[in-house]
Amino acid sequence: MHLFHVYVWPLLGILAGNSAKGSGISGTNGYVEYFPGTADSKVIITASHGGYLEPISIPDRTKGCLSGAACIWTHTCGSMNSQCTAKTLRDTKTKELATELTAALGTQTGKRPHLIVNHLNRRKLDPNRDTEEAAFNVSAAVTAYNEYHKFITDARAHITGAGLLLDIHGQSHPEKWIELGYLISKSRLNTDDLKPTLSSIRSLYNRHSTSMNFDALLRGTNSFGGLLSSHGYKVVPSPGNMSPGSGNFYSGGYTVKTYGSRYGDSIDAIQIESPYALRTSERATYVAALTAVVKDFLKLYY
Known part of the structure; x- marks a missing residue:
């Protein structure tokens, strides 16, 4: 079981240099984070590919192994194959874009969207993939992946109707x-x-x-x-x-x-x-x- 830590942080002060307030729920080691929206918000904003953290304890996602027509995404699968090369390019400044959009919508509408952010570099984790390709079966990456998607599920549960x-x-x-x-x-x-x-x-x-x-x-x-x-x-x-x-x-x-x-x-x-x-x-x-x-x-x- 993994514990989440709750902080009251300046939302953009931490992520983009502004003073808007927000409550950040941090996953294990601060690798992923959820800023809950207001109770009546209809919007969820996600940013999975803009992270910067590169802990040495999580090996880089490089290549998997080819088994028939399928890729095996682990670091220990055997002979790596270029047909199973992981995409690892960071989407530059998308974390900042998502954060600033969230803050602007909150300011202008009074209804701050739910925001879920991955702080890990894409070389370490890609939450916009299924679990195997996303985390290469690395325990810390799998934990961050599961927490990221739980945050999305939690945000969805707060929205009633459309x-x-x-x-x-x-x-x-x-x-x-x-x-x-x-x-x-x-x-x-x-x-x-x-x-x-x-x-x-x-x-x-x-x-x-x-x-x-x-x-x-x-x-x-x-x-x-x-x-x-x-x-x-x-x-x-x-x-x-x-x-x-x-x-x-x-x-x-x-x-x-x-x-x-x-x-x-x-x-x-x-x-x-x-x-x-x-x-x-x-x-x-x-x-x-x-x-x-x-x-x-x-x-x-x-």
């Missing part, structure tokens, strides 16, 4: 667009083969299917991408970029698949993949735009 999880990520694709992942693949977007039952916003569609079709919710004027593109950003999918075409695109990973509404429940999930500049030099303006978009999106649908 809710929205935003999973914050970063990418360095040459298109420099914002990619919104709803579990709708690139090929399906390109061919207009859009099925709400396959998406992480299935509940959103079910609630509004009598007044809006799924295409409009996914990439129409009042979709998340449509609202964000109205602030001058290049977003896919959105009215201006209905599909990625031949461009790079991430459709969503483990977190939105596990905690979105694809398999039921009423909490939807969107993976937000932001280009480098929006996470660094242009972050303040981007946070302001994202805050406005989330507020508008909540008013429309939640």
Whole structure:
């Protein structure tokens, strides 16, 4: 059994240099952390790939072993195979982006979102994967992984009715667009083969299917991408970029698949993949735009 430690910390003073107050629930060794939202919050924000901690007690995730067509993700599986190379690149400044978005939404709406953060470098832990690939069967990493996902489960339990999880990520694709992942693949977007039952916003569609079709919710004027593109950003999918075409695109990973509404429940999930500049030099303006978009999106649908 692992004990959690509760601290009253300046939320942004610890993570991003501001003085907003928040209660941080820290997992074992401070590797993961949960900042509970206000009681009436409908929003959960997660940041799994922006951590900096690199404890030497947790070996780096490198390569696993190939067994048939499957990868065995441990450090002791035998002969490592390049086909089972772990992705370890940190999504720079996504922890800060998530933290600042959380604080801005709390300030402007009076309803602070739930925030779950992984402080470990992605070389040590990747919470946006299943357990084996995420932690390579390293005990301390497995513990942090389990605590991270328990925090998400705890946050979900505090939301009554419809809710929205935003999973914050970063990418360095040459298109420099914002990619919104709803579990709708690139090929399906390109061919207009859009099925709400396959998406992480299935509940959103079910609630509004009598007044809006799924295409409009996914990439129409009042979709998340449509609202964000109205602030001058290049977003896919959105009215201006209905599909990625031949461009790079991430459709969503483990977190939105596990905690979105694809398999039921009423909490939807969107993976937000932001280009480098929006996470660094242009972050303040981007946070302001994202805050406005989330507020508008909540008013429309939640």
